[in-house]
Amino acid sequence: MPAPIRGKDLKNIKRIEYEPQNNAVTLSVIVDGNAKAYEMEGITNLKIGKTFNVERREILKTCNKGIRNIINVTGVLENQDFSGAAGGILFGIEQCFRNVSYCLGSDYFAQKLxxxxxxxxxxxxxxxxxxxxxxxxxxxxxxxxxxxxxxxxxxxxxxxxxxxxxxxxxxxxxxxxxxxxxxxxxxxxxxxxxxxxxxxxxxxxxxxxxxxxxxxxxxxxxxxxxxxxxx
Incomplete structure (x- = not known):
């Protein structure tokens, strides 16, 4: 079983291959926010605990390198809606599925309830x-x-x-x-x-x-x- 890809590995990704049969799948995704990819640094900074204050700058530097690389590899625009939401969900999900729509979880549940x-x-x-x-x-x-x-x-x-x-x-x-x-x-x-x-x-x-x-x-x-x- 291959090792899982972590944040520090993003800068090393060269290409992403997907199975053609996934084109037949239509996916509706509910996300927790509408942040864009260029806003991810600020969000990541808030999620770094105080116990990692010494490494904070290096963590952000590594994450930013990975984000820039994955933007280039996937072609997802840094100002694309939802590109920075849920940990950058578009970078992964759009490489696996081609027919995807997104909506805010807050809007979905507000209407549902x-x-x-x-x-x-x-x-x-x-x-x-x-x-x-x-x-x-x-x-x-x-x-x-x-x-x-x-x-x-x-x-x-x-x-x-x-x-x-x-x-x-x-x-x-x-x-x-x-x-x-x-x-x-x-x-x-x-x-x-x-x-x-x-x-x-x-x-x-x-x-x-x-x-x-x-x-x-x-x-x-x-x-x-x-x-x-x-x-």
């Missing part, structure tokens, strides 16, 4: 994710935000961290749209984040100890923020 009907009958919508940064790249929270904004329903966003442009507005763990034009443009009425607390109270210890502390403290921090949010 009739999400807009639920939002229209709500007084408040709450959504969130681990970090508010490239959320607008077709991820599920962005669809929730768009629907809430369209129907003028107040939306609260909960997250652990925020991007720098939003962090500049941070003074406490709660920001409203009158304090941040970025939030207003995204349709977020109020943002709740643990980042301020952890900036003021750094978590010490090794990686496992830090994760344990985050898991223990974060629910209590968010609970306190929510109580304040309803005041």
């Amino acid at each position: 009739r999400l807009e009907d639920a939002v229209q009958s709500s007084d408040l919508v709450i959504t969130g994710e681990g970090r508010l940064d490239n959320t607008a790249c077709g991820k599920a929270p962005s669809v929730v935000m768009d629907i809430a904004k369209k129907n003028r329903v107040p939306l609260w966003f909960v997250c652990g961290q925020v991007s720098k442009e939003i962090a500049d507005s941070l003074k406490e763990g709660i920001i409203n749209d009158s304090q941040s034009i970025v939030l207003k443009n995204m349709g977020i009425s109020k943002l709740f984040t643990c980042q301020t607390y952890y900036n003021q109270h750094p978590v010490e210890g090794g990686y496992e100890q830090q994760i344990k502390t985050y898991r223990e403290k974060t629910p209590r921090i968010l609970k306190d923020l929510f109580i304040r949010g309803f005041e």
